[in-house]
Amino acid sequence: MINYEHISRSPIFHGLNPQTVEELLHTANFQVKHYRPKATIALQDDSCNFLMMVLEGRVQAQMLDYSGKQVVMAEITPFFLIAPAFLYAGKNEFPVNVVALETTSVLFIHKADFTALLQQNTTVLHNYLRIISDRSKFLSEKIMFLGFKTIKGKIAAFLLQQYREQQNKTLNINITQQELADYLGVARPSLARVLHEMKEEGSLDIRRKQYILLNITLLQQEAQ
Amino acid sequence: MINYEHISRSPIFHGLNPQTVEELLHTANFQVKHYRPKATIALQDDSCNFLMMVLEGRVQAQMLDYSGKQVVMAEITPFFLIAPAFLYAGKNEFPVNVVALETTSVLFIHKADFTALLQQNTTVLHNYLRIISDRSKFLSEKIMFLGFKTIKGKIAAFLLQQYREQQNKTLNINITQQELADYLGVARPSLARVLHEMKEEGSLDIRRKQYILLNITLLQQEAQ
DNA sequence: ATATTTATGTAACATTTGTTACATTTGCAA
C-alpha cells in the first residue's frame, strides 16, 4: 500500500498535496516493485526508460567505468529519484546498474508517461527541472574545487562557498576530514597537514567540526 | 528579421520544421535584442529569468568565483542556449554575467513563457531535458577524470572513453596538448612527460593528434 | 621559400602531495 502522505514529501512532488499526488500518479500509470537485499533493480538499458523513486529501503546506482570497474555513483534513500539525469540523456553508453542494499520498494513510471506528467503539471515540471539543474550546478562547483592546483586553494574555495551560504564566519561542517578529503579529491593526512598550515598562518581556526574563518582576504587570495 | 530556417537547427528545436518553430516562438512571446562588442547582455539576477539563445555573434557567460574573480564559464555561438541549467536552479547565488564578444543578437524568452512552451510541445521538452541532462553527464565524466590521482590514470581513462565512443584503436583527438592538459587539470609539460612514459611502456603510440592504442588491457589497469 | 608563430619535446630542480605508520584524542556503548 502506498502512503501518499510520504510520497508527497518527495522533492519531485514538492508543493503538492497528497490527494493531487495520488491523482497524478494514477493517471501516469505507475508500478511498484519490491526487492530483497542485494537484488538487482535495473540493469543497463532498463534504467534509462523509467523514472525510478525509492519508496522504502536503500539502493545504490552503480556504473561501469572505462576500465570496467564498478563504481558507486550514488546511494539513494526513500523518496529520492534514482539517476534522474540519465532518463533524458542523449546517449546512454554508461551501463547504470541499480541494486538494493536493503529490503526495498521502488516506484517506476515509464519515460513516456512521465513526460506526459511533466506536461500536465507545472509544479512537477518545475520540480524536475530544479532537481536536475541543481545537480548540474553541484557538479560545476565540484569541478571548480578539483580545478585548484593546491590543497590550500581547494580548502579556501570550499570554505568561502560555505561562508557564502551560511553567512557566518563560524562554519559548521558536518562531515569528517576523511569525507572532506574525498570530496576534494586528496588524501586525508595531506588535508590535515594543510589545515594545520592554515591555522598557523592565521587564516582560520578549527574546533572539531567548527571552522572559524579569521582572515577572509587571505583565504580569497589563496582561492585563485 | 529572424531566419527561422537557421533557428530551427538549434538543438532546442531539433526535429521541428521552421514553420512550427515560427509558430511556437510567436505564441511564446519572445524578444530579440542587439548588442555591440563588450556590451553587457545580462547581469546577475536578470539572467536567471530568461531563456537566452545567441542568434548572431558570440557571447561569454562569466561567473564570479568565491574569491571574487571573474571566470569564463562558456563561450556561446549562434543557436546555442546561454547557461540553460541556471534557468531552473533552486538558488541562483552565482552572479552570472553575460557579455557580448562581437556584434551580437540574442533571443529572450521569459521563464514563464518558456515553461508554457515546454508543456505545449513535447519535442522542445525532450530537447531541453536532453541538453541539460547531457551537460550533467559531461560534468560527471569530467569529475571522473579529475578524480584519478595520477596523470597516467587520467590519460588512460580519457583515451578509453574516446575508444568507447569512436570504436577504433586509432583515435583522432582534435585538441592540442595544452587543451588536453587544461581539461585534465594538469600542467602541459607534465602531460607530455607522462605521454612519453606511456609510449615507452608500449601502451600507446602518438603521431600528431592521432593516438594509437596498443595495449588496451594495460590502459584499463592504469585507469583505476 | 622564408619568416613567424604555435605546438611539442625535454631537462633540472623545487614543491607538493601521497603513503605508511603510529600516537593521541574523541565519541559512544557496555
Add this chain to the structure above:
DNA sequence: TTGCAAATGTAACAAATGTTACATAAATAT
C-alpha cells in the same frame, strides 16, 4: 566508569607533479 572504535594529529620518506627554461618541430602567414 571503562573500554573500544572512530576520528584526528603528526612525522619521515617516497613519489608525482609543477615550474622554468630552452630546443626542436610543425603549421601558418608573408
